[in-house]
Amino acid sequence: MRLLPLAAALAAALFSLTATAGPQLLAVGSLNAGGADLSTQTAGPLENGVAGNVLGGMGSGLAWAGGSTFLATPDRGPNAQAYNPLVDDTTSYIARFQTVTMGLTANTSGSGLKFNLTPTLSATTLLSSPTALVYGSGAMGTGSLNGVNYTLGNGTPTLNAINNTNYFTGRSDGFDPAQTSANPNNARFDPEAVRVSNDGKSIFVSDEYGPYVYQFDRATGVRIAAFALPGNLAVSNLSARGDLEISGNSTGRVANKGMEGLAITPDGKTLVGIMQAPLAQDSNKVVRIVTIDVASGATHEYAYQLTTGSGVSDIVALSATEFLIDERDGKGLGDNSNAVVKQIFKVDLAGAEDVTNQSGNLAAKAVKKTVFIDLVAALKAYGLTAATIPSKIEGIAFGDDVMVDGVVNHTLYIANDNDFLTSAGSNNFYVFGVTDADLRAVGASYTAQAFTANAVPEPMSVALVCLGLMGVALSQRRRK
Template sequence: MSRLVFSALALACATALTPVHAAVTLIAKGSLAGDGSDLSGLTYALENGAPANMLGGLGSGLAWAGGQTFVAVPDRGPNATAWNTNVDNTTSWVPRLQTLTLSLTPVADGNLPFTLTPALIGTTTLFSRDALVYGPVVPPVNQKNRHYFSGRSDNFDGDTGSLSPMDARFDPEAVRVSRSGKRVYISDEYGPYVYEFNRETGKRTRVFSLPESTFAVAAKSAIGATEISGNTRGRVANKGMEGLAITPDGKTLFGFMQSPLIQDGGDGGRANRIVKIDIETGAVNQYAYDNFIPSLNKAYNSSEILALNSHEFLVLERDGKGLGDNSAAVVKQVWKVDLAQAEDVSALEGANDLLAKAPAKTLFLDIRAALNAAGLADTAIPAKLEGMAFGEDVVIDGAVKHTLYIANDNDFLSVAPGGLPNPNQFFVFAFDDADLNGSAYEPQKFKPAL
């Protein structure tokens, strides 16, 4: 992993002569306006009137790609404004991969030691060479051997379970980059799916098969609430595979459900599942995770998982309150969990059996408290902090620090309910090895480096 060492850093951080451990600290924040256009080149209007090249939702998934380059995935497109409840207000938005630079620059006089300048440098739309199943609206850009995925909730075959890879509906929620840098892995909520794509072209190159009897719902519906009430097992609608991690050696993926499966307690429950996928063989293992936060006496859904090393992970848990919800944030936290000694729970179901196998977790970062300390009120903290990635190391006060980037999904709403600006935001935190309390941080390896 390369290290960012700035010649101007002494101007910004010249006060300390001896490196001092200062806990996980916010060092920069930046934003990218969500009312512009991306670089997809799509010029038509969606069914709800929104432009097909609308920029937004960038923080649904965020991954480091080497240097100051990151990739991000919006979710299924603009559906926060009502237009057709029969499809949960979704449209034939084409899911896409956004490539960004998130440039850190030291500042001599400011509240934070760095400024962060996000810039969009590329957009790649995602497609299948094989024909997909659509509802009444097909993406107008489809052509021979290019069948584009769609965020619209009625794009499915009613005779197959929700893990059918031929369903066109796709709701990306997490992304990771392969060790070669040439492929990306994306998880979603509709299936839940984990797909591999060619990073340059956007072509789907592989489907990772998950256990149908555990994760799929048999009765599919274009309306999420109907889909939930019509099934007794499988993923909860709109609470599918929200998070995805890749181990530093690039050999293993860890997918994370947003909420417990229906048979494990459903939305609001404690007994969540982490899915381990061997990239070479496709072999799958499952582990339990407890969503419960003792200090608040409540379980909170999970938005992201990030690999510290081959067996330890950071997990982002949150409420849905804050900017974008016209309310005040309460819970935005990152927890650390070790799966080294965790038992496989593939053969188990039900909250009690899973929780008995869930490993302990420890709090790594209280995001809300850190942003409060930096001057952000609870009403200014984004409601949907969902993307999380490591980046390049930096040097602060003579000490090497690792960086953690956290981004929000702004639901494609450049103005939040209540009238406040609601851009795509990125927050950068610095931490060192002491903050990990005995855990080892191993940066992701890219070959060749990008």
């Protein structure tokens, strides 16, 4: 665990004495940025020279798996280092999820926060398809831009041949140009949110390239289902360059701003995704919430209007219809600027209008929202400054309840995406205590996800995962 700066530690002591009513910061912990994850087979250098198992970006998505176990998804990989703008500096980094044990223990020192948090990385699981995928040939990364010539090799991971496996990667040219961005055979995959099934045996991951929502076997990382999302979310003209993909489409998701958040209802029957930014055909800062029936694949769309932040990063369920949404700006540590807006809003989809076949200005149809946590204010009270609050606070997940001064607190874990950059800080985790009184204040209630007892599998090693994967059938779930 990375030790807190002295100033923050001293401020934490004052915070415990001066905190106001509402959700309270209970603990802070971190994993070392720039270290390595547990997938040693991917440790070789990527196209940009960065190690293929660098530990970073873990807060893009965060999911509770029961007890002290959480899953974290890094996004499409380290692409902050410039090497080839024709593929937006993306690499053949293999998509994966990290399993983390959150050691939350009472702080008995009498000062500081109520709990100590020690995150421990326990497993790294690579994500793959049982069927062939379309990888970049390198042609889209060969050419000239602004008078500079660039070349790029084939984007198929070398580990594919070693393990006889089709791995998903973050490289932006891994697509079939004859299909829309919804094509599940594309190798390019940008994981942004993750949730665990109630039986603990599979996970659901949403991404930005499609957008996609895939279901993976949790033990092996093999895709077992691809949900068909509404066609209005996809784009028809694909490009390895995000700017060209944006200018080449008048409908669908904006490049690099696809399905950023994903929730699962407590009964495990419904997935609820949210787009990061408005679709090209929408206006007035309205983004789409998409519900997916896990059994049938049926979908519905609802409108959510941004009011303070530049986009949405995640969504987590409070109940069957109530959700918390992470809305933020991109300012703070990692952006060399000062954080202004990082807020958690509460919404309720009960009675909301389905806007599936509508577009344009949907502001009047947007669900009502209420501020639940002002993260900038809370982290400043803890001792951080506007310049040291992470710019990308993205992953949110509930965990086990704890007792605080005789009151039951639902723990809400919040994580940052450091873009694999040590300059953007460590992989940080902030734990807030949420009481039933806090929820009643915004007209909400909380039901924990109903995990099946003793149903959580142990992740398999990469060496074992490669055995027998090609015989697993992929089911394509269609909307009814």
